[in-house]
Amino acid sequence: MPPEPLPSHLRDRIMDDNFWGKLEALAKMGEKIMPELAAASRKSGQSGTLDQRIEDRCEFARVGVKLAAITGSPLLSPGPAPRRNPPIPNGMMYCMNNIEKIVCRDYGPGKKPEFSKLAYLLRRTRHLLRIFYDCAVDGHAHPDLIFCDWEKMFDVGLALHRVGLCLRLDPPRLRAAMAGGGKELEAFLLDDELDIGEFRKAAFIVEQRVAADVEAEDADRMAAGKINSAAQKDLAAHILSWFYGDISVAFIMNETSSSDANEKRWAHKAMKRLVLWSTSTTYHSTLGDSLTDAMRPIYWSLPVLTKFGLAGGLGALFGDWVNSACKEMCEDVLKKLPDAAWQKQTPTSLRTVTRALQLKLNQETSEIAITPIFINACFNMYKLYDLAPFRKAAKCEAHHDPVVFYYVAHRIKRDGLDMCIQQDWRRLLKDYVNMPRSVEQRYMWGNQTISGRWDCLEFFGCDADGCPEQTALEELRAKRVRGVRDPDIEERLERWGSKPRACAxxxxTSYCSPTCQRTHWQTHKPECLKKRKVAKRS
Ligand SMILES: [Zn+2]
Ligand SMILES: [Zn+2]
Ligand SMILES: [Zn+2]
Structure with a gap:
């Protein structure tokens, strides 16, 4: 398959003599912003007037968008409709102004906010976001595009975030809004399915199909990736996610033992939504850091976090630790995570946890496996769910993934380890970290799907150039027809990769046979001497 051509704007930039200079400048700006972002992620908006608290909590989003500006994020794109003063009736700015007026300014003694209009205005906002991004993703023009009159898309998200925070930080106001907004508002806030867009849905279905297909090939994965990158342009749900997050958190935090039936129902629905959005890969990648931003109050309170964990949300915290602008804050929380939060996890939620741990190992070094967060996670999962989550994680490991869960599940079963104290886990994970490369290769090979083995022949089995068995297998691969399986050939393939012998x-390096090892010696010798010296020094 020929390599993908570079998009023209990237090609032009690389041709530009200043490209690397500019890139360096960007990296420097990024470096300056990252500490600012980490500091903002800890701002909890706990003191001051309501307005000050709202601004405090918005700080994280505002710093975050500075980063987005560096990469030319679509968050800063203007709407296609002209801006007017006063704004176009029923346009986006008209809706935003009215939502802000009703929630933030019209509430108070002697005032009568028109909460009954909120549901309509929010629906209209959601509709305009949807048609704008449908047009951005696949060029589908909708007549209502003439109502898309914002200056910067981010301002829409931020305005909604303020409204969400205003309701979140002032429980009586939220109660009044729910009473005034009635069933319609409840449906918008708590029942309507989150619209992530047709492309993301399609990407999700294709991805699942590829994952379930043992014969899936790199080409299938690339095709799935292509749909996925088109889907990334759709930010309709992302823009709403601060608001949705704030509101869901508000309902969850407002529930107390004295709450009435309505509040209990709202809290229950909000919890279900938030757990789903924050732990499902599709939803979380759609909603992104803005959801994490809005969810921070859940991470700040250990009792609420435990409740959230018990509802199946533990994976969200692990996911945000690996991949979000709140990494450091999440790491602090994970260090204090109570064991109780591990109970009642669903297989899906545990899969989110193991996936996050795999990604973390991929991002950093295998030493991560012997840090307290990792050891503690394995210890708690095993104590409550036995080998199931490890096996499931092992089955989903792709060829470039660390084989940690495959390794531990295999070792526990084979050696009959009992693993009942943290020390047992430390020891086993230490073995994993110190595993020789040939052993790792053997585990990886054992864990591959059939097509994974065919795809990655070059990376396994034998390091000798021109290994005769590898050459023979490559020829068989070229003749292979999808859907036609030959058990004899597959067994031969399996056998070739399953017992590599390492250079002692x-x-x-590792080889499929002593002959191959001898053939490769002249090539390998200089590297071998160097590696031995390094090993001695450390
Ligand atoms: Zn591959
Ligand atoms: Zn060989
Ligand atoms: Zn060697």
């Missing part, structure tokens, strides 16, 4: 001196 350096443990860095």
């Amino acid at each position: 001196a350096c443990a860095h």
Whole structure:
């Protein structure tokens, strides 16, 4: 398959003599903003007037968008409709102004906010976001585009975030809004399915199909990736996610033992939504950091976090620790995570946890496996769910994933380890970290799907150039027809990769046979001596 051509704007930039200079400047700006972002992620808006608290909590989003500006994010794109003063009736700015007026300014003694209009205005906002992004993703023009009159898309998200925070930080106001907004508002806030857009839905379905297909090939994965990158342009749900997050958190935090039936129902629905959005890969990648931003109050309070964990949301915290602008804050929380939060997890939620741990290992070094967060997670999962989550994680490991869960599940079963104290886990994970490369290769090979093995022949089995068995297998691969399986050939393939012998001196290369090892010696010798010296020094 020919490599994908670079998009023209990227090609022009690389041709530009100043490209690397500019890139360096961008990286420097990013470096300055990252600490600012980490500081903002800890701002909890706990003191001052309501307005000050709202601004405090919005700080994180505002700093975040500075980063987005560096990469030319579509968050800053203007709407296609002209801006007017006063704004176009029923346009986006008209809706925003009215929502802000009703919620933030019209509430108070002697005032009568028109909460009954909120549901309509919010629906209209959601509709305009949807048609704008449908047009951005696949060019589908809708007549209502003439109502898309914002200056910067981010301002829409931020305005909604303020409204959400205003309701979140002032429980009586939220109660009044719910009473005035009635069933319609409840449906918008708590019942309507989140609209992530047709492209993201399609990407999700294709991705699942590829994952379930043992014969899936790199080409299938690339095709799925292509749909996915088109889907990334759709930010309709992302823009709403601060608001949705704030509101859901508000309902969850407002529930107390004295709450009435309505509040209990709202809290229950909000919890279900928030757990789903924050732990499902599709939803979370759609909603992104803005959801994490809005969810921070859940992470700040250990009792609420435990409740959230018990509802199946634990994976969200792990996911945000690996991949969000709140990494450091999440790490602090994970260090204090009570064991109780591990109970009642669903297989899906545990899969989110193991997925996050795999990604973390991929991002950093295998040493991560012997840090307290990792050890503690394995210990708690095993104590409550036995080998199931490890097996499930092992089955989903792709060829470039660390084989940690496959390794531990295999070792526990084979050696009959009992693993009942944290120390047992420390020891086993230490074995994983110190595993020689040939052993790792063997585990990876054992964990591959059939097509994974065919796809990645070059990376396994034998390091000798021109290994005769590898060449023979490559020829068989070329003749292979999808859907036609030959058990004899598959067994031969399996056998070739399953017992690599390592170079005894350096443990860095491995071979399918002693002959191949001898053939490769002249090539390998200089590297081998170097590796041995390094090993001695450390
Ligand atoms: Zn591959
Ligand atoms: Zn060989
Ligand atoms: Zn060697």
